Amino acid sequence: MVSKLKFLLNQRITPKQALQIHACIIVNSVTHLEPLLVRQVLLSVSNYSASIIRYVELILHHMQAPDAFSWGFTVRFLSQNGRFSEACSLYSEMQRLGLCPSSFAVSSALRACARKVDKVGGSLIHAQAHKLGFCGCVYVQTALLDLYSRVGDMETAQRIFDEMPERNVVSWNSALSGYVKTGNVKMARKIFDEIPEKDVVSWNSMISGYARVRNMEQAALLFQQMPERDSASWNAMLSGYIDYGNIESARRLFDAMPQQSSVSWITMIAGYSKCGDVDSARILFDQIAVKDLLIYNAMIACYAQNSRAQEALQLFNDMIQPDVDILPDEITFSSIISACSQLGDLTSGFWIESCMRKLGIRMDDHLITALIDLYAKCGSIDKAYELFNDSRKKDVVSYSAMILGLGMNGRAVDAIRLFKEMVEAGINPNLHTFSGLLAAYSHAGLVEEGYRCFKSMRDYGLVASVDHYGIMVDLLGRAGLIKEAYNLIASMPTQPHSGVWGALLLACRMHNNVEIGEIAGMHCFELEPDRAGYYSLLANIYASAGLWTNVKKIRNIMQEKGFTKVPGCSWVESGLYI
Template sequence: MLDSKLRFFLQKCLVLEQAKQVHAQLVVNRHNHLESILIHQTLHFTKDFSRNVFNYAKRILQGLQISTRKDSSFSWGCLVRFLSQHRKFKETVSLYMEMHSSGISPSSHAITSVLRACGKTENMIDGNSIHAQALKTGLCGCVYVQTGLVGLYSRLGYIDMAKKAFDDISEKNTVSWNSLLHGYLESGDFDEARRVFDEIPEKDVVSWNLIISSYAKKGDMSNACSLFQAMPLKSSASWNILIGGYVNCREMKLARTYFDAMPQKNSVSWITMVSGYTKSGEVESAEELFRQMFKRDKLVYDAMIACYAQNGKPKDALKLFSQMLESSSDIQPDEITLSSVVSAYSQLGDTSFGSWVESYVTEHGIKFDDLLVTSLIDLYMKGGDFDKAFKLFSKLHKKDTVSYSAMIMGCGINGKAMEANTLFKEMVEKKILPNLVTFTGLLSAYSHSGLVQEGYKCFNSMKDYNLEPSADHYGIMVDMLGRAGRLEEAYELIKSMPMQANAGVWGTLLLASGLHNNVEFGEIACRHCVELETDPSGYLSRLANIYTSVGRWDDARKVREAMEEKKLRKTLGCSWV
């Protein structure tokens, strides 16, 4: 009787706290044989990834290992699939290997899930090993495993092996066809992919989505839209693909039109639009959508926090992060969330948050991925904590342009030209291409260190990497020359700019003129600043100070009187450099 009641409860939707209560009854009444059902149900009804749920299920599994191997294999498979479904692909492979090393035979869904994970992480070595295990255990005759092999080799670019695995399937289903279609699309053989699409006996939504997505990725929204209109049945993913295509083409009005027409929006729909507004700098539009959402999951919060952090609104990002933590115990920040939050603190110059993040990550079992580590490096470098930054940098699994640029930028801000130059040389030797941010950091380092010749050489080398200096790079060069007293060179450089110099560049020359009490270039710079800015009071005040420094009291008085007549007020603490 009790067994039936417990089975009844296990068939219901279980959240973590309910699962713990039911589990307690299982243990007290010695119904441990039902633990596999508990794990399956708890994972099945956990729609969003939860580290707490994963850790809890794994603790139960450690007890199942000494129970029947069949139940243990099924439960391990459920947990492997849970990680794969929530895109924790590296963890999926690690958990599968842990299961295998424990002597537990894999289930078909465990192998299918881990093959998908190997494909997503481009892990050919483990993929081949798991293929061999599938052969050894006799699971290669399972259509799901065979389809998983097609998917693995397709994603890794071994299209001939994928085609062979496809041909070996005696009863091909639509998923098998879709895996081969995906393989040809990934290999860039669009003509063959279109042929496979046309041959699929029974196309499903995934078949249509794959081919529409391929057109959208190429920016061919005309064909993508035509196929979308021809679809017999559209899913939310179909709408999201089309919307995402318009977002990537910077066609936000068309994206919004289809978004508004979408019958049932999901989290991805909202996130796609918020991310599009983030890239286009339309923060208010992103906020409008965020306010319209009735249910906000972690990914939606992540998108909006990133929007604030990437558009110079760090305080808003931190305020929303605080609201996220208070909103629900089921919504927990992960490495993606924390990367944006660290970026916000970095903009505010508050390095104390770094220690909190490192403690939080360790306490909650969150993996330190390269994105989060790079964000922490940027935080520590900007705050002058070089030891922590270099320590984290040395532990990076894969150093790329972003991580090197964060280090070089930090060196630049703090005037560490030697360290910045060493990092740049190391970067080039490893054939990692620098970007505009890299050169901003390097030039800043030379400027703060007074290394004019090195700065010139660096500035001129940008063309070697097919990079065109921006107004910011010219501004740094003007600052460097101005600090060295080479004001005429700075002025000539401004005149040679391929784009119109902004008030920031002219303001830099004005500041340097004040530093060296040079009236001639001070007047030139100030005149341009007045033409470019609606409120030039700060620039006029700076010019008045230059007049005063050389004893031209009447000119200084006239400038200040003109400021009063126009009712201009100096903005205290204003910086234009």
């Protein structure tokens, strides 16, 4: 068996073959493998990142006594392929086994902590590197510099940088990107100007620094001045224009690029997604000759974020077909679960969960939160609660999902309690949190408390969005406080959308208020002329007041517009309410 494996490994193996080797190891329980052999397995498969990562870890765990090299290699391998959590846990595991990490493993583990923005974990490794005497190694120093830069501790980063006896261009660039990431363009520029030999990465970092603070003029200036541009330079400009909200400029740049990379396509698709232009995103997507996992993820996310759940699921289905055969990852599933949640489709939720188990997908915080939302929206509030309670890291997103779910399931008291718990835990609520909380008050009909809650948003430094006003109008309107609801709309700092006026119109129908109902109706007609529901609501308001001439007028308009049937109960489905 071992000799057979050895033979295979001396060939140039493909990912599929590597998988077969792995299967052999498992099936035949070859646990007495020599470290050398496993080392070769690791080296062979490391050329095929994405789909093979999970197996590397498995292989390691099937070795009898892996040596420090194999552990270190695996840590580096995982860290370089975006599996930061796995890299960190393997790093600590090798130490529990009494193996001494090399500077190789240390810098990889530091990189993993840096990317995870895990300052505590990173500091522990820092202390350890110190003890092991690795702090004189320029790679370790640069990794430390990068760690503190990424967690936003620029004082420590600067200190490490100052104490470095020798700096290479990577060290300079790490410090530079630290200031770029913390939004300190001034210091970034200072570092940039001091770099003895700037390379293309230095220029790119500085460009994205300007792009980050929306200074596209300076970014464009540097872009023109730089001696050579690579793909990342163009992409930095591209994402700058997109964050700036200037999709047209982004597209012009995209079309002018000498060569679009995978990153360019993804940036562009995400850009269209952000401004709601799903169709343009799809047109781009279809033009891509070779689509990888991240491109599928971007397009699926685009559908999911723009309420086109059905298409998200369809694309997911396409990508797992044998002719495409791309393995989905955590990010794919986050979007897919969100899509199922939008459809209120618990059945496909179960299917997705079994799919994830089959693929060995790890439940990360994003996935747990997505599942909480799915179960909560589908009425399985207890299952959602279970997930929430079991989750290690509760943040503002998972709390918000849970609060929203409780409110929707008529458990306003629990929602309010959870909100208090969250604030006491030192987690700051955001706009999403208040959408859920206000909706809970609205469902429970707690007018005064809801209004107080709405007012309290300011105390958290939050400015209510149109949607929050919509919920408040609904809350007041249902309680019959039509005039107050109307005044609230009048006091809005931004233009109300049709949802807000629609909520008022519905309240007027419930309480038969002709005067304000007319105003609300007119606004609705103006904002959404082709929605029949608004017309019939106003007609009903007139009818209830016996204003039959007005009823007739509305009916005539409806006929002219070709609205034949008067929708009765489509209001909930039509999305006026969440």
